[in-house]
Amino acid sequence: MLALQEIQNRMAKASKTAGRKSTDTKLIAISKTRSVEEIRPLLESGHRLFGENRVQEVAEKWPVLREEYPDVKVHLVGQLQSNKAEEAIAHFDAIHSLDRKSLLKALAKAMDKSGKNIPCFVQINIGEESQKGGCTISETGAFLQTVLDTGIDLAGLMCLPPSKADPVPYFALLAKLAKDNDLTGLSMGMSADFETAIKLGATHVRVGTALFGPRTI
Numbered sequence: 184m185l186a187l188q189e190i191q192n193r194m195a196k197a198s199k200t201a202g203r204k205s206t207d208t209k210l211i212a213i214s215k216t217r218s219v220e221e222i223r224p225l226l227e228s229g230h231r232l233f234g235e236n237r238v239q240e241v242a243e244k245w246p247v248l249r250e251e252y253p254d255v256k257v258h259l260v261g262q263l264q265s266n267k268a269e270e271a272i273a274h275f276d277a278i279h280s281l282d283r284k285s286l287l288k289a290l291a292k293a294m295d296k297s298g299k300n301i302p303c304f305v306q307i308n309i310g311e312e313s314q315k316g317g318c319t320i321s322e323t324g325a326f327l328q329t330v331l332d333t334g335i336d337l338a339g340l341m342c343l344p345p346s347k348a349d350p351v352p353y354f355a356l357l358a359k360l361a362k363d364n365d366l367t368g369l370s371m372g373m374s375a376d377f378e379t380a381i382k383l384g385a386t387h388v389r390v391g392t393a394l395f396g397p398r399t400i
């Protein structure tokens with residue numbers, strides 16, 4: 184698949200410029216709203232890491248694809264309601280949107296029940312935007328401690344910077360927060376800014392449009 188190759192090349196170039204190894208950053212293909220037919224070419228090209236933002240959609244699309252490609256991994260990158268925690272644990276291999284105590288409690292309970300301990304990124308509301316989810320910057324340290332206390336596998340931090348702003352200061356701040364808290368995982372960067380994110384230390388970039396084309400819905 185051409186778009187996949189192009190993104191991989193651009194990622195490799197950005198890594199090189201930053202003096203990082205290309206294997207330091209994973210590409211999460213964001214397949215929300217994309218049909219099974221649109222996803223399949225990526226799987227056929229060997230890509231195995233995907234991201235979705237709705238539990239219901241994953242439950243509909245991925246069971247059949249997982250049967251064909253058992254080594255596939257699907258990460259949740261969207262907001263999660265606590266009452267869907269159990270379903271989320273059943274369908275996802277990692278969560279990038281852990282951002283509050285009520286959800287932490289629900290996830291811990293669901294993981295306990297299922298015996299599945301999946302890695303979680305704590306989402307930070309890096310632009311302090313009222314309409315966005317995410318732990319506030321000032322509460323980050325305390326919330327991370329609470330997460331660690333529950334025994335959940337803390338993978339790192341995630342952010343979605345304000346949509347029209349220069350992402351550099353936000354990515355840099357997320358990297359600093361991670362470093363201050365001894366975390367290595369950084370889920371940041373999308374179609375428009377994944378190269379910038381790689382230069383600032385991203386370990387996971389979340390790319391949708393640049394892989395699949397503009398969204399029609």
Ligand SMILES: *Cc1c(COP(=O)(O)O)cnc(C)c1O
Pocket residue numbers: 213215236260261343373374375389390391392393
């Ligand atoms: C949709 C989405 C992406 C991908 O965005 P593109 O601009 O299409 O690459 C990344 N992260 C999150 C949380 C998303 O919801």
